[in-house]
Amino acid sequence: MTESEHVTVATRELEAFVKNVLQCSGLTEEDARISAEVLLYADRRCIESHGVARLERYVTELKTGGILPRAEMQIVHETPVSLVIDGGGGMGQPIAYRTMQRCIEKARTTMICLASIRNSNHYGIAGYYTLMALSAEMIGISMTNSAPLVVPTNARDAIIGTNPISLGVPAGQQQPFLLDMATSTVPRGKLEVKARHHQSMPDSWATDEEGLPSTDAERVLDNLKNRRGGGLLPLGGGTEETGGHKGFGLGVAVEILCGVLSSGAVATEVYGRQQQPSGVAHFLGAINPAAFVGLEEIRQNMDRFLGMLKASPKATGQTRIFVAGEKEYDCQDCTRVKLPLERKVFETLNRVGEPFGLRLAEL
Amino acid sequence: MTESEHVTVATRELEAFVKNVLQCSGLTEEDARISAEVLLYADRRCIESHGVARLERYVTELKTGGILPRAEMQIVHETPVSLVIDGGGGMGQPIAYRTMQRCIEKARTTMICLASIRNSNHYGIAGYYTLMALSAEMIGISMTNSAPLVVPTNARDAIIGTNPISLGVPAGQQQPFLLDMATSTVPRGKLEVKARHHQSMPDSWATDEEGLPSTDAERVLDNLKNRRGGGLLPLGGGTEETGGHKGFGLGVAVEILCGVLSSGAVATEVYGRQQQPSGVAHFLGAINPAAFVGLEEIRQNMDRFLGMLKASPKATGQTRIFVAGEKEYDCQDCTRVKLPLERKVFETLNRVGEPFGLRLAEL
Numbered sequence: 001m002t003e004s005e006h007v008t009v010a011t012r013e014l015e016a017f018v019k020n021v022l023q024c025s026g027l028t029e030e031d032a033r034i035s036a037e038v039l040l041y042a043d044r045r046c047i048e049s050h051g052v053a054r055l056e057r058y059v060t061e062l063k064t065g066g067i068l069p070r071a072e073m074q075i076v077h078e079t080p081v082s083l084v085i086d087g088g089g090g091m092g093q094p095i096a097y098r099t100m101q102r103c104i105e106k107a108r109t110t111m112i113c114l115a116s117i118r119n120s121n122h123y124g125i126a127g128y129y130t131l132m133a134l135s136a137e138m139i140g141i142s143m144t145n146s147a148p149l150v151v152p153t154n155a156r157d158a159i160i161g162t163n164p165i166s167l168g169v170p171a172g173q174q175q176p177f178l179l180d181m182a183t184s185t186v187p188r189g190k191l192e193v194k195a196r197h198h199q200s201m202p203d204s205w206a207t208d209e210e211g212l213p214s215t216d217a218e219r220v221l222d223n224l225k226n227r228r229g230g231g232l233l234p235l236g237g238g239t240e241e242t243g244g245h246k247g248f249g250l251g252v253a254v255e256i257l258c259g260v261l262s263s264g265a266v267a268t269e270v271y272g273r274q275q276q277p278s279g280v281a282h283f284l285g286a287i288n289p290a291a292f293v294g295l296e297e298i299r300q301n302m303d304r305f306l307g308m309l310k311a312s313p314k315a316t317g318q319t320r321i322f323v324a325g326e327k328e329y330d331c332q333d334c335t336r337v338k339l340p341l342e343r344k345v346f347e348t349l350n351r352v353g354e355p356f357g358l359r360l361a362e363l
Numbered sequence: 364m365t366e367s368e369h370v371t372v373a374t375r376e377l378e379a380f381v382k383n384v385l386q387c388s389g390l391t392e393e394d395a396r397i398s399a400e401v402l403l404y405a406d407r408r409c410i411e412s413h414g415v416a417r418l419e420r421y422v423t424e425l426k427t428g429g430i431l432p433r434a435e436m437q438i439v440h441e442t443p444v445s446l447v448i449d450g451g452g453g454m455g456q457p458i459a460y461r462t463m464q465r466c467i468e469k470a471r472t473t474m475i476c477l478a479s480i481r482n483s484n485h486y487g488i489a490g491y492y493t494l495m496a497l498s499a500e501m502i503g504i505s506m507t508n509s510a511p512l513v514v515p516t517n518a519r520d521a522i523i524g525t526n527p528i529s530l531g532v533p534a535g536q537q538q539p540f541l542l543d544m545a546t547s548t549v550p551r552g553k554l555e556v557k558a559r560h561h562q563s564m565p566d567s568w569a570t571d572e573e574g575l576p577s578t579d580a581e582r583v584l585d586n587l588k589n590r591r592g593g594g595l596l597p598l599g600g601g602t603e604e605t606g607g608h609k610g611f612g613l614g615v616a617v618e619i620l621c622g623v624l625s626s627g628a629v630a631t632e633v634y635g636r637q638q639q640p641s642g643v644a645h646f647l648g649a650i651n652p653a654a655f656v657g658l659e660e661i662r663q664n665m666d667r668f669l670g671m672l673k674a675s676p677k678a679t680g681q682t683r684i685f686v687a688g689e690k691e692y693d694c695q696d697c698t699r700v701k702l703p704l705e706r707k708v709f710e711t712l713n714r715v716g717e718p719f720g721l722r723l724a725e726l
Contacts, residue, residue, distance in 0.1 A: 081444055081475045082654035112444045112475055116655050152672060154681040159672060167616050169623070179616055181609040185599065204567075204605050211678025229676070235599050235606045236548065242567050243598045243610075246544040249687040250613075252672070253530050253542055260532070260664040261655035267671050291445035292479050292624035301623040308630050309515060309522060309615070313592070315574025318517040324612040 006340040008363045014339060015040045017353060017360045018052055024356035025062040026069030027091060035093040038124040041131075043339055046331035049189045050125045053345045056352050058091070058122075065275045067091050067121050073098060076118075076262075080106065083115035084262050089277025092123030096142075096282055100129045103286040104136045111291040114141070116257065117282040118264025122146070127180035127325075130168030133286045134176050137295055141285035142166040142180075145258045147271045147278070149224065150184045151231045152252075153238075153245040156211035158224065158231030159267050162187055163254035168325075170289070172299035174306040178325025183251040184232040188224075191217040191232075204237030204244075206230065213238040257283035338363060369703040371726045377702060378403045380716060380723045381415055387719035388425040389432030390454060398456040401487040404494075406702055409694035412552045413488045416708045419715050421454070421485075428638045430454050430484045436461060439481075439625075443469065446478035447625050452640025455486030459505075459645055463492045466649040467499045474654040477504070479620065480645040481627025485509070490543035490688075493531030496649045497539050500658055503531040504648035505543075506617045510634045510641070512587065513547045514594045515615075516601075516608040519574035521587065521594030522630050525550060526617035531688075533652070535662035537669040541688025546614040547595040551587075554580040554595075567600030567607075569593065576601040620646035701726060 019036035023029055035058070043051035061067040071090030075083060083102065087095040099115045106113035123129075126142040133140025146161030166180040186205050194201045194217035201217045208214035209229035223230045234247030258281035259266035265279030272279070289295040310321050341349075349360050382399035386392055398421075406414035424430040434453030438446060446465065450458040462478045469476035486492075489505040496503025509524030529543040548567050557564045557580035564580050571577040572592035586593045597610025621644035622629035628642030635642070652658040673684050704712075712723050 077656065079474045079654050081473065084655055110444065111442045112477065114475065114650070114654070151678075152675065152684050154678055154684045155672075156676040156678045159675050165613075167619075169619050177615065177619060179612040181612055185606045202605055204600075207678070211676075211681070235609055237567075237605070242565055242600070243548045245685070245687075246598050247606075249542040249544055250528075252540065252687065255668065256530075256532050256540060256665070260661060260668060263656045263660050263664055266664070266668045287477070291442050291477070292447050293440065293626045297626050298623060301626055301629070302619070305618065305623060305629045309518075312515065312522050313519040313574075315514075315517055315519045315570065318574070321515050321517045322608070324608075324615065 005343045007343050007346045008338050008340055009346070009360060010363060011040065011044070011337055011339050014052060014341075014360060017349065017358060018055055020358050021055060021059060021353050021356060022062075024358070025059050027062070028070070031091055031094040034097045035091055038093040038097065038128045041128050042125045044332050045125070045127075045328040047125055047328065048342070048345075049187065052341070052349060054122070054124075056348050059352050061121070066278060068277060080110040081112050081114065083113065085115060085117040087117055087120035089119050090121065092121040092280060092282075095120045096123040096129050096284060097132070099282070100132045100140075100142075100284050100286065103284055104133060104138060107138060107286040107288045111288045112285070114285040115283070116262035117284065118259065118262035118279070119277060120280050120282055121278050122280055123282060125180060126164040126166035127168070127178055129284055130166045130178060130180070134168045134170055134178070136286070137170055137289070139170070139287040139289065140166070140168040141283070141287070143254045143257055143283040145255050145266065145270055145281050148268045149188060149232050150234055150251055151207050151211060153234065153240060153248045156209075156229045160248075160251045160255055161267075161270060162232065163251045165250065165254060169302060170295065170299060171302035171306060174303050175326060175329045177302065177306065177323060178328070180325070183235055183247055183254060185235050185237060185247065186232065188221075188232065191221055195221055204233055204242060206232050207238055254283070368706045370706050370709045371701050371703055372709070372723060373726060374403065374407070374700055374702050377415060377704075377723060380712065380721060381418055383721050384418060384422060384716050384719060385425075387721070388422050390425070391433070394454055394457040397460045398454055401456040401460065401491045404491050405488045407695050407699075408488075408490075408691040410488055410691065411705070411708075412550065415704070415712060417485070417487075419711050422715050424484070429641060431640060443473040444475050444477065446476065448478060448480040450480055450483035452482050453484065455484040455643060455645075458483045459486040459492050459647060460495070462645070463495045463503075463505075463647045463649065466647055467496060467501060470501060470649040470651045474651045475648070477648040478646070479625035480647065481622070481625035481642070482640060483643050483645055484641050485643055486645060488543060489527040489529035490531070490541055492647055493529045493541060493543070497531045497533055497541070499649070500533055500652070502533070502650040502652065503529070504646070504650070505529040506620055506646040508618050508621045508629065508633055508644050511631045512551060512595050513597055513614055514570050514574060516597065516603060516611045517574075519572075519592045523611075523614045523618055524633060525595065526614045528613065528617060532665060533658065533662060534665035534669060537666050538689060538692045540665065540669065540686060541691070543688070546598055546610055546617060548598050548600060548610065549595065551584075551595065554584055558584055567596055567605060569595050570601055617646070
């Protein structure tokens with residue numbers, strides 16, 4: 001079996017399969033539907049690392065108490081323009097989905113709503129929730145903390161999460177701007193690819209057990225697994241000379257907006273206890289364009305600006321300048337009815353479905 | 364004269380000198396006072412690149428029409444939680460100061476106020492305005508676009524600004540968190556230091572006239588000056604492999620919040636016309652802690668979180684983990700009454716003051 005071997009499945013069937021597995025794992029039908037939709041959306045946008053490939057992990061956590069399938073979300077604090085939500089240790093996707101929905105509703109009349117959410121779990125791709133705001137013709141914000149995988153500048157151990165930042169802004173003729181970026185240089189998945197191919201990695205990706213930049217992906221992954229120190233580097237790499245302290249600062253900012261403003265878990269507190277909810281925290285927001293110059297002007301300004309960027313002369317050897325989100329929009333257009341899955345992922349899905357008598361067919 | 368030669372001046376006298384020069388250049392007394400305060404604040408925090416060393420440039424622009432000394436700020440649009448401001452081409456510091464003051468006042472009752480500001484000018488350090496929010500026991504946000512100096516991933520030319528992002532969050536026993544970072548790997552000033560010493564620079568800092576990473580600072584600066592292509596690289600460097608597209612995405616996000624939401628200038632439109640106001644745009648915000656879990660809980664959460672970060676084991680060879688803003692707070696404590704100035708800066712200040720009969724004394 002080669003790494004690149006793929007099978008093709010029907011998108012609709014895959015979505016139903018994922019939903020059924022999650023429902024059999026204890027989620028309500030509605031929560032299972034939302035979770036499946038968020039996971040499928042990642043695959044549709046070619047962000048396979050955050051799509052159905054994660055189903056096994058969710059099912060395991062639903063079984064072992066990492067995710068509480070029937071948790072109740074609570075509004076801890078509310079003002080006309082803000083929310084503090086306690087997710088009760090439930091599934092991340094429905095918690096974030098319902099919070100964003102409420103932010104959008106509130107922003108229709110109050111112009112802005114920002115929400116800080118504690119006691120949630122992994123919520124899939126950050127960009128899904130900004131896309132919800134874009135669908136409502138609003139500006140969207142989405143951030144989350146995560147398991148501690150990133151080493152602060154000058155530190156030895158992984159202390160903060162990969163902490164993605166997502167911002168979505170509507171455009172007119174152009175595709176909307178959709179930033180969705182981890183604040184580490186790369187996600188762990190990129191190290192796994194290097195390790196599988198026994199290739200060395202750039203020294204701005206990760207550090208070894210002494211906290212020094214390393215090019216040995218297998219060693220770093222092994223250290224992380226056995227908590228021997230080291231981990232992923234913040235955007236900018238391992239030194240202040242290359243701006244690593246800036247990526248670290250952004251990662252800390254995300255921890256604050258998610259975990260501090262909600263009195264939730266931060267840094268090593270996230271996934272800090274075995275077989276208990278992870279405490280992952282999020283920050284979501286919707287901004288009504290009417291708070292500023294209004295939707296139509298914003299659309300026109302975006303088209304002019306994004307057009308300028310894309311028409312600008314290319315570096316030698318390059319043919320295209322990509323604006324955040326563009327690659328994923330390109331991908332999304334061509335994969336509506338069928339989806340390619342790595343054979344390994346396909347087989348794992350069927351293994352996960354088997355106890356529930358659920359089976360996914362190859363096309 | 365060596366580069367490191369410094370003279371010492373009285374802080375209060377320096378501030379009065381800067382204020383008087385700006386007033387003689389046409390600003391109102393109040394605008395001159397605010398501008399001097401913002402500039403001095405940078406020097407007090409050891410961010411000399413954005414302090415009084417920039418006075419000559421401001422005075423030149425006030426003379427040639429780049430900054431309109433008696434411009435009137437206008438509120439273009441206002442909601443309970445937002446502002447769109449037109450600065451009328453005036454001095455950046457008083458425009459940003461007054462907007463942030465208004466954001467803070469509004470957020471006292473409406474919890475959140477975000478402002479997008481067009482037709483302003485260089486506003487000094489981004490962090491000054493977040494510090495205003497911190498002084499009012501609020502969370503502060505400050506961003507600005509700037510002259511186009513940064514090359515998008517895959518592009519040849521500098522198209523977007525260095526576009527700093529600042530976020531300030533109050534703490535209790537710990538110093539507040541105060542992020543203030545350009546979204547380029549380094550500012551132009553760092554290239555100038557390398558050029559003066561004929562040293563090569565890391566290849567994540569800048570590109571040459573073909574848009575390819577360069578280690579030759581003199582060449583890059585010369586290209587920028589003569590608009591031959593190339594420029595500073597976004598945080599993360601020149602390739603997607605090292606995350607350069609993420610720094611580029613952040614820079615674009617700042618242009619959008621500042622220039623798009625206000626219908627102001629973006630990218631190469633900023634400083635796009637000779638001897639006319641630059642069109643620099645800002646984004647400022649104040650968030651009342653009562654929008655979330657409240658000031659006291661946030662202070663406690665921050666102390667716990669920042670304490671965790673700083674107590675964490677250090678990388679081999681390192682003795683301290685710095686949280687954003689900490690180095691500047693350390694510096695600030697020891698430079699209250701007197702300030703060191705590079706002799707070259709001191710001499711320039713006196714040359715600028717001479718036509719107005721103003722003189723700054725060396726202690």
